Amino acid sequence: MTRDELYDEALRLMEDYVHHLDVQLDAPQLMTVAKTSYGYRYAEKGAVQAMLQKMARLVSALRAVRILLAHGFVAEQAAVCRIADEASEDVNFLALGIIHGETYLHKAFIEAFNLEEFEDADRLTETATKRPSIPRDRIHAYLTQNPSAGSDPSTGKAAMKALHKTYSGYVHGASPHIMETYGGNPARFHMNGMLGTPLLDSHVDAFWSYMLRGLMSFAVVAKASGDEKLFASIRQYCRDFEASATRKG
Template sequence: MTRDREPDEMTLEELYDQAIGNMERTVHRLAQRLPQPEMVTVGKTAIGFRYSDKGTPQAIVQKMARVVSSLRAARLLLAHGFIGEQAAMHRMIDEAEQDINFLSLGMVYGETELHRTFLENFYQEEFEDPTRPVQTRIKRGNVPRARIHAYLAQNPAADADPSTASTTMQTIHKTYSGYIHGASPHLMEMYGGGPARFHMAGMRRSPLWQDHADDL
């Protein structure tokens, strides 16, 4: 039998593994406390598992599962040098974490109309009939991210300076947006070397790689 290693004896990679393992176990435990999802069908077509109770706890668990999966995906992308794609994954993680906090604080301090609208949009299906996607597409509603930032900055558990908190969240959000939407300054991070060219098979040797590793 081997003893558990103390945190100060572990490498960053081992700590990362341990943290993600703890997160995954937490998601499983929370999911087990909820009524289990059921397979949904439209006509004779099965479209996937869905929670029958479209509530806040179910939404939080789904978002938490996405965070854990995306942290692993970001790590794989970094290892192979796909730092732009990794940064896009960070935007997904950042938004999911904000959503978890937003929904959790609503449970603690009382859900608002903003929470109810968020949940309505979150659970909306893409199509009325998945066998006829073009004809039955449903326009998805959206709660502006700035409103979630404002709520997080001003809720009863927030710091005393909501303006700075909101501005910080929006700055991070916009920085990652360039990777999601393909802004030129972000795409040009792929260009360089000797001779200079676009690097499309990973950038493990790029001087930018360490910055993205630190970001993760």
Template sequence: MERTVHGVAERVPQPQRVPYKDSYVFRYVEKTVHQALVQKLARLVSSLHASRLLMTHGFVQEQAAMQRILDELQEDITFLSLGVIFGKWTSLHDDYLAAFFEEEFDADSAMESTQKRRMIPRKKIRAWIASMEGGLDPSRGVELMRTISKAYSGYVHAASPHIMDMYGGNPPRFHMRGMLGTPRHATHRADLWNYFYRGIIAFGFAAKAFGDDQLFSTIRNFADEFARISGKDYQSAEWDET
């Protein structure tokens, strides 16, 4: 995945140094959809690394919160890629890119800034994706994505039922240094495999959006092999006995 990001990053106009205060920052000045895809893919890989690191040390609550971020990254990549692949670019895509590339602050001081970042409603993105998925009732597709998002949002916003997953043992107590070796750890470790698989699929969409059929074929073969090794339900086969 990292090699793919570096490869596609070379195919778009490169980031430029833009003056910022007494120094500079790097920015994509053209603000194209393919530049956006490069950035989203890079963040996807970084988030997968972070999720795996948290899982390794048993921090399953934090891992699940990262997976909520991964949900949106994968949706964003799918949304942008399909718009390019099928020539179904809409004003919603234009609005999304405008909001994505918008700077966080319009003044030297954050307190003086009047900038208010526009947020494209997630439900609109999900509805558009669902409308492109043949054979699936769009309303059912939207509800499926919303349900997954809602489940993991509880970890992001620290809802009580989710926090209580940290509580247990003999005597019962809150486990605040991770849940390494517990049944919760095993469950979340198995769940993470699905996010890696979905990440691979997102890379496949992006390859198609770049018009690279050879890269797409390589990714598709990799996805097939990943699914074969992972076992049923795209979970690690090592958890069949859990």
């Protein structure tokens, strides 16, 4: 199995799990949003509903990364990798809250997550919602200090922070990250992708770790759902994926 085939399989499994959980919940209903607009919303706005939405976001983001990599858009795929990484962290955060009991931070996160952007679509500048910001470092702290975490929380938190900061430059367009797209002979900005460059190769090689972290977060969801058989199956798949992906070119 090639690495691309392995990714295809893993993403299908993740998508199937999203649909598996989705049908166990009351379906979202089409509702009036911001008085004059419409959109699907869950009537119940709990941790499970938030977790499911983050899982769907994660799978979609990982697929988007593959498309961007295929066309050489390294800066753009790195920005989407940041989205995928945060979604994966959020899935873990919510699932662990179900396993160990929701904290004040979980409740604040879910409340902020479900806020609408606007109260009235006809008066956007007057009714924009001030969405509370849950600092990412507080989520990192929980992920490294919860009862299921390892014995070295400071190292884990530092690693998460470093990864978060590294990819932040791609999201916000910091100069060092933009200048990665400059070069060649004659030197110029490459705005149509970076195919055939060493920079692309390094991003392609790094992508499998995002896939693995996504899969591992789905294993935690299975644990939170009380499905020990599925948890064991996904955890074993993660081990096989890690072993296979590191061997594939």
